Amino acid sequence: MKSIIFNHYSLTKAIWLLILLCFISCVGGTKSELVIENRSPSSNSSTLYQQHCMSCHGEIENSEKIGRTFTQIKGAIHSGAIAAMNGASLLALTDQELQEVADALDRPFPPGPPQTLQFKQILGGREYLISKFKMIFMTDGMSSSEETTIKNLIDDFLTKPGYLGGKCEHLAFCSNLFGITQQEDASALVHPIPSVPRRGVLTKACQEILSLDTAVTNALTFASLTSSSTANETNIEKLFTVMNPSIIINSTVSSGLINLHTEAKTIHALSDIEAWQMVIYALCVSPTFELL
């Protein structure tokens, strides 16, 4: 079954691209462009400022030195710190020239850059993802070799160090309690930060795990379905809800998943379980799967 879906390179690449675009637009924080109050100082004072001040203090329209007086500017230039940095050219400025620079800076502070709400989607960390994968794709019994394989895949992709976020708090959940000498993923917050490697690990985990029939069957069982269940609105909602319990499905997504299942069977002649595999894979690689 693996070759039917996952060896389709163009599909994999396209999914990657879409996911990355989504993360850039949906998950990252946003900040508006800087808006600067326009004001035109005299040309000579602007030139003086550009020659002697701009490299350190920014463009005159938004200089960090707006409001500085002649006395302050002269005092700063003759102080030890400034003189040491750029002493010769600044010390050569006449009082008249310093006054012109002060005149150019004599205006109110421009308003700071407008801001927009800083928001980041709350993603599950390593432990959340491990428990979610196990809950959906494994059964308690773990009797078959495929179940063991699923467990091993979860361990490989999620338990071991990677990019999933959530720190190993004082060796609290490292896989080898006394064998680890560094705190794993120490800089991660409780809520991990989206990243390309993290997305790659999760996509690969979905791909590998769902290449096993048992994982597909277990996910369907978790939603009280079987591979022969019809892909209707009710059953799609059941599956969606157990995989994304804190998100409400809408009719557009529901009909899209139904179409996916239907076309897999009718146009591409896939089996029942392969058609459900497509649907579950779509849900598994979606960023909604990571959301708390």
Place this chain on the structure above:
Amino acid sequence: MKRLNQFLLILSMLFSLQVTASDLNDIAIFYRCYSQITQKFPDPQLSQIAAVKAGKDPITACLEIFDSASFANKTHTLKAANVNDDNAKAVLKTMHTLHFSWFAMQFYPEIASQYLTNVNNILDSSSPASFLTKSLFDNASPMSDIVSGTVSYRPIRVFENVPNAPYNGTAIADYIFTNVKFASVGNLLGFEILPVDDTLDYSFDENQNPPESIITGTLTYNKHFGGGLMGHQTYLIQNIKSNTFNPTPDGGVKTMRNWSRSVFNDLLCRALPAVRESDGASFVDLQSSITFRNSQSCVKCHTSMDQMAGVVRGAVYSAKVGKFFNPGHSAFIEERTPTQPSADIFPTAPDPAFRNRPPEGRLYYRTHNGTLVDQAVSNLQDLGTKIAAQDDMYNCMAKRYYQFFTGIDGDIGDIADPHHGTLSSEELVVRGIILNLGQQLKTHQNSRVLIETILRRPEYKKSNFNVGGF
């Protein structure tokens, strides 16, 4: 190709679900809350899920699980009945990890190659966060304790009395401390109060080569300097970051400003400068040999952090057991006894006696509403008391919990500062929510109540936390 298009279309539609502002149903609200507080995917067999399906309020059901982690009276550990409760342990771990993540410094720095990093084996690096976690799960512990408590907490984890140093594997027999108790490891169960006069006996060969020269003695390794977490050994060691066992702060270039900068970050959510441009003007001295005193731009940061740092000027390391090459060596913070009279806490010339003067400092910053706080403090404990009397620490905690549960990072800075960015109307609304939560927290002093208030806010019930709709 058609299959590919269909697949991408589905993914696109799935993406859109996370940005729409639909109302969640009760089950979804419970799942969201449960996942956040435990960092686990809920088992559908969870009794609270059945209860919510039967009509129970989802936040009440979620808080039942949250409260399973509350501490037993007097001791600061999980109730005995919950020690083996996976949900209780998960909640405790989640919140403690969250609190730990708020600290700018989380590891012991190196000094003389390695010795402070060895402290990791003895004092849990997350110890300062214990003040916040204890305050959250112990109803009798007011929030102000995090900056005014005078006891030291030590995390209790599942594996106690470990035979080897957890971080470098040194066997206990090879350690220079003959009565050392290594930090426990594994899942957190709670905290114990570590006596501040607890001592370690040491014995080691001073010479790396024969003849032997055995040094023995006793040191206090857990002395607390007041001011809640700010004066905890771990917080001091992690943040002072001296590169010598005998720091010699002079109030000028050399001072413990790493520590005070962390205080502004960790407890007040403020990056420097924490004052306005004009607030530094009076501290500029063009004649000073301390170069940062010549520039208003430099002084505006130094004036807050350097003046606060005066309260830890007496910190010094237990160097005699730390300066020799041996994996079992460690160094802890001790305190000089002041021998010189008070003097200017922010001198314009290096003060060679600065480190031997009383630990005086100044709390100097602009509050969220633009008020300039300019208060002398006589020591670390006094600093904590004065921080607790302001609104900003409570606003900071409200901001962080609100961000944890909603993903929304509100601005609680001095927005009247001309250099501060202009907030959008939506940001102003969120700021108002957070400041209100902070004011409530200052009044009730209970972070558990704060969390419940956040969870019961209308935006928590929105699929996208109402982003774009405030």
